[in-house]
Amino acid sequence: MSTTLKRHFFSGTAVPIEGDDLDTDRIIPARFLKEITFENMGNYLFHDVRFDSQGKPGTHPLNDPAFKDASLMVVGNNFGCGSSREHAPQAIMRYGIQAIIGESFAEIFAGNCKAIGMPAVSATPHDIRLLYQYIYDNPRKKIDLNLTTKTVHFGDHTIAIDLPESRRSVFLEGTWNALELLKSNEKRVQETAKKLPYMTGFA
Amino acid sequence: MSKNTLYDKVWDSHKVTTLPNGQDQLFIGLHLIHEVTTPQAFASLKERGARMAFPHRTFATIDHIIPTLSQQRPFQDNQAELMTEALENNVKQFGIPFFDTSTNKQGIVHVIGPELGLTQPGMTIACGDSHTSTHGAFGSLAFGIGTTEVGQVLETQSLALNRLKVRRIQFNGLLAPGTYAKDVILKIIHILGVKGGIGFAYEFGGDVFDAMSMEERMTVCNMSIEGGARIGYINPDDITFNYLKDKEYAPKGEAFKVAVKHWKSLASGLDARYDDGLTLHTQDLQPMVTWGVNPGQSVGVTQMLPELDSFSKEDKKTAEEAYAYMKFNPGMSLVGHPIDVVFIGSCTNSRLSDLREAATVMAKGKVAPHVKAIVVPGSQQIKKQAEAEGLADIFKAAGAEWREAGCSMCLAMNPDKLIGDQLCASTSNRNFMGRQGSPTGRTLLMSPAMAAFAAIQGEIGDVREVIG
Numbered sequence: 001m002s003t004t005l006k007r008h009f010f011s012g013t014a015v016p017i018e019g020d021d022l023d024t025d026r027i028i029p030a031r032f033l034k035e036i037t038f039e040n041m042g043n044y045l046f047h048d049v050r051f052d053s054q055g056k057p058g059t060h061p062l063n064d065p066a067f068k069d070a071s072l073m074v075v076g077n078n079f080g081c082g083s084s085r086e087h088a089p090q091a092i093m094r095y096g097i098q099a100i101i102g103e104s105f106a107e108i109f110a111g112n113c114k115a116i117g118m119p120a121v122s123a124t125p126h127d128i129r130l131l132y133q134y135i136y137d138n139p140r141k142k143i144d145l146n147l148t149t150k151t152v153h154f155g156d157h158t159i160a161i162d163l164p165e166s167r168r169s170v171f172l173e174g175t176w177n178a179l180e181l182l183k184s185n186e187k188r189v190q191e192t193a194k195k196l197p198y199m200t201g202f203a
Numbered sequence: 204m205s206k207n208t209l210y211d212k213v214w215d216s217h218k219v220t221t222l223p224n225g226q227d228q229l230f231i232g233l234h235l236i237h238e239v240t241t242p243q244a245f246a247s248l249k250e251r252g253a254r255m256a257f258p259h260r261t262f263a264t265i266d267h268i269i270p271t272l273s274q275q276r277p278f279q280d281n282q283a284e285l286m287t288e289a290l291e292n293n294v295k296q297f298g299i300p301f302f303d304t305s306t307n308k309q310g311i312v313h314v315i316g317p318e319l320g321l322t323q324p325g326m327t328i329a330c331g332d333s334h335t336s337t338h339g340a341f342g343s344l345a346f347g348i349g350t351t352e353v354g355q356v357l358e359t360q361s362l363a364l365n366r367l368k369v370r371r372i373q374f375n376g377l378l379a380p381g382t383y384a385k386d387v388i389l390k391i392i393h394i395l396g397v398k399g400g401i402g403f404a405y406e407f408g409g410d411v412f413d414a415m416s417m418e419e420r421m422t423v424c425n426m427s428i429e430g431g432a433r434i435g436y437i438n439p440d441d442i443t444f445n446y447l448k449d450k451e452y453a454p455k456g457e458a459f460k461v462a463v464k465h466w467k468s469l470a471s472g473l474d475a476r477y478d479d480g481l482t483l484h485t486q487d488l489q490p491m492v493t494w495g496v497n498p499g500q501s502v503g504v505t506q507m508l509p510e511l512d513s514f515s516k517e518d519k520k521t522a523e524e525a526y527a528y529m530k531f532n533p534g535m536s537l538v539g540h541p542i543d544v545v546f547i548g549s550c551t552n553s554r555l556s557d558l559r560e561a562a563t564v565m566a567k568g569k570v571a572p573h574v575k576a577i578v579v580p581g582s583q584q585i586k587k588q589a590e591a592e593g594l595a596d597i598f599k600a601a602g603a604e605w606r607e608a609g610c611s612m613c614l615a616m617n618p619d620k621l622i623g624d625q626l627c628a629s630t631s632n633r634n635f636m637g638r639q640g641s642p643t644g645r646t647l648l649m650s651p652a653m654a655a656f657a658a659i660q661g662e663i664g665d666v667r668e669v670i671g
Contacts, residue, residue, distance in 0.1 A: 020521050021397055021497050025635040029642070030614045034268060034282040036242035036289050038350075048642035077517065078398035081431065081497075082635060083614075084333040085240065086349035107401055107433045108333055112349035125517070166225040166365055175224070178363040179355050185220055185228055189256065189361050192219045192230045197465050198323060199232070202458040
């Protein structure tokens, strides 16, 4: 597999997006899904909580110059709940974020993150709180996310992260896009299909 | 680990192989697509000159972006027109059956799949839409996927997936008049929470689900994802088989008999083992109404809104935000609270039985003068049936708008939207901030009967006053 697809170490400043159950409609309101490419999605990230009806920026971490150019995002519990729209992780990635560290993630959202090569990793509520505080105190300091050691390092702290092994290994090996792997089993797919009664009309 | 459940049987029969990372490659028996989450996937296929593996196992419709007032082409919204054209070109190029408005079979993807008999027990079903869990009502494993995964299904008819745990949700008792499938699922989400289902498939069983029609079962499974469970299902039984008999894509004659025998064998065994379980009873079940910004924040209609101290530390902050956004206060009652808009529709509650329940209530009055009420059938076929049996006339006579089929005001991708901080009594599935198209719009989720009652009262009320 291509070495450029291997993703095991991320180092950069982070933006804290506090709050639980931040749903995909909040991450990207549905009206922006009318575009037929993902190209502009980064511009719409958290749009309706970042800007008022006149388009004037309000108080939101993404509008705060202190967190400008962040490449990591720190979030709360059940982040990305709601719709299956890949536009949500696409918006985050195209905004410039390379990995998300949070308390927990909704199932479909986490799968979409994996599919586009952006790890979404979990840490305990205590450690996430610690991380938020560190970022507020040191917004320009870098944070290291290491998938090999399953840790996040910041200041004097090293915290453990949780990421299912099936997800971690594909980032380490560069096989997070499963397409080629799935395709390589084409014959077996055909064989599986043949054994299913509905595929032959229950004849 | 679960054993001998329907989930295990269907998973095992569709498993292609175990992948190096430990995930299973699963064959996808039915792939449903719509305009919003597919253009990027098709673009990638075309860019690489790739082909579809099983073009006859993908079916398309248009639902999210289609206007419900006039569906005349070109659509007034240029983006909607372009997105529709993209789908039209893609289905044409790849030879995918497309239920557009000219077929009279167009509708919300989760309404037409079952209606056409495409959805069948024992299938794996994927669609780029989280409410794909709806199809679990038939005893299939149905789940939402992202656009990259849509591309993988188009090209390989398979996906790399982690096996979920299975939680059995047993609901016993009878549904009292005025309480419906919507109340059942809102109650379950209230109890287990919006993240309680992460990592689980929900198997719904017991008296309540046994007695339900397929349409009611679809309402329940539809909202599994709102409780965090990507999959929700009900074991197939005679109600399932009777529903499917004579449906367009269902097996016919001898094949149907063979199919029924096979479908019966898929139900969870008496010796099935589950990873988790929960038993509930209908005795205290009231018509449910959400008051907050996630579907777990709900009360029985006669209950007072919860005090902040009643929440755990982690839920308290979300509740505070919800109260501020909704402009409600702890301790208040929603009964008697005026509403601005009523939306009856969506993949949760736009089927014929939903419209009948709503019409029964709406026939008892007129839509309050300050209320805008829209009724949006889930499909062209439902629209036709509802008109034939006089439901449309009841809605129109009451002063509600009777629309064309589509997702409408559930998600604000079409002209049907809230304005400002309007408060909407809605039969849809999400009360997220801004969900219905205005960044400050407010949504109260409830059953079709409750929404219809809100329309004629002009305020939230307890529909049991007029039902039963």
